[in-house]
Amino acid sequence: MEPVLVAVSYTDPEAPALFTESLRRTGFGVLRDHPVPYSLIEEIMREWLAFFGTDAKFSYLVEGAGREGFFSEAIAETAKGNARRDLKEYFHIYEWGRYPAEVSDAARRYFQLASTLAAELLEWVERHTPAEVRSRFRMPLSQMITNSPDTLLRILRYPPLPDGTDDAMRAAAHEDINLLTVLPASNERGLQLLDSSGQWVDIPCDPGSLIINLGDMLQEASGGYYRSTTHRVVNPTGEARRRSRISLPLFLHPRPEVVLSDRCTAGSYLEERLTELRRGKK
Numbered sequence: 318m319e320p321v322l323v324a325v326s327y328t329d330p331e332a333p334a335l336f337t338e339s340l341r342r343t344g345f346g347v348l349r350d351h352p353v354p355y356s357l358i359e360e361i362m363r364e365w366l367a368f369f370g371t372d373a374k375f376s377y378l379v380e381g382a383g384r385e386g387f388f389s390e391a392i393a394e395t396a397k398g399n400a401r402r403d404l405k406e407y408f409h410i411y412e413w414g415r416y417p418a419e420v421s422d423a424a425r426r427y428f429q430l431a432s433t434l435a436a437e438l439l440e441w442v443e444r445h446t447p448a449e450v451r452s453r454f455r456m457p458l459s460q461m462i463t464n465s466p467d468t469l470l471r472i473l474r475y476p477p478l479p480d481g482t483d484d485a486m487r488a489a490a491h492e493d494i495n496l497l498t499v500l501p502a503s504n505e506r507g508l509q510l511l512d513s514s515g516q517w518v519d520i521p522c523d524p525g526s527l528i529i530n531l532g533d534m535l536q537e538a539s540g541g542y543y544r545s546t547t548h549r550v551v552n553p554t555g556e557a558r559r560r561s562r563i564s565l566p567l568f569l570h571p572r573p574e575v576v577l578s579d580r581c582t583a584g585s586y587l588e589e590r591l592t593e594l595r596r597g598k599k
């Protein structure tokens with residue numbers, strides 16, 4: 318049987334069509350031979366793992382109802398419709414927000430490189446979208462994200478898991494809110510998507526590849542032609558339970574004033590979803 322997700326080489330002349338087809342079919346695309354160096358990803362994983370191991374992280378704790386800074390396990394988000402918090406801690410980096418003095422600028426460099434790549438991928442998507450769907454877009458997709466204050470890099474650490482059974486998951490099933498997400502393959506397995514037949518499918522975790530998925534805002538802007546796919550991070554078994562898992566999703570958001578549909582702007586849509594998340598908090 319054809320695997321659900323096949324990696325597309327960025328250098329393949331057919332890449333724009335193949336990548337868009339994968340996004341349309343599964344909500345996800347996997348890219349190899351792309352312009353984000355693996356050495357940069359490894360550097361970020363190494364130094365942020367060390368940073369999460371220190372108490373320095375607590376000096377960047379998120380303030381009040383703020384969105385940037387460090388979110389400890391005690392305040393990590395609860396996926397929509399879930400009772401339990403995810404088993405994770407993370408740091409939200411915005412271009413305008415705090416950035417730890419304890420790490421190098423590697424994560425900032427990744428932010429820039431991956432943002433530029435995302436704009437190119439959105440051009441690919443636009444080019445291979447049927448004209449009647451494309452006519453819904455109020456501006457070129459790639460321009461929606463230019464200099465957006467809402468684009469955010471989440472540096473995530475899923476801590477080792479204690480022995481015994483778990484009453485929560487590393488990341489419970491959810492859809493991403495934003496337009497497009499760029500996610501370097503993690504150092505550990507666990508990411509799964511829910512396919513159209515209702516089966517959980519492992520997403521390939523080959524070092525150096527990039528996983529890209531579309532979010533609810535692209536679904537909204539395309540009138541449902543592109544579907545944001547439910548995904549989750551399952552807890553490992555055996556030895557892998559003793560290891561942290563690091564993950565670096567960059568969530569590309571349109572600027573808040575960008576009109577997504579007759580119903581909403583990116584700003585109003587985001588506010589609606591964040592309110593829902595806050596209500597979900599236990």
Ligand SMILES: O=C(O)CCC(=O)C(=O)O
Pocket residue numbers: 471473488493500503508548549550564566
């Ligand atoms: O850690 C991962 O592999 C995925 C994380 C994720 O889906 C998210 O933070 O939205």
Ligand SMILES: [Fe+2]
Pocket residue numbers: 491492493548
């Ligand atoms: Fe996600």
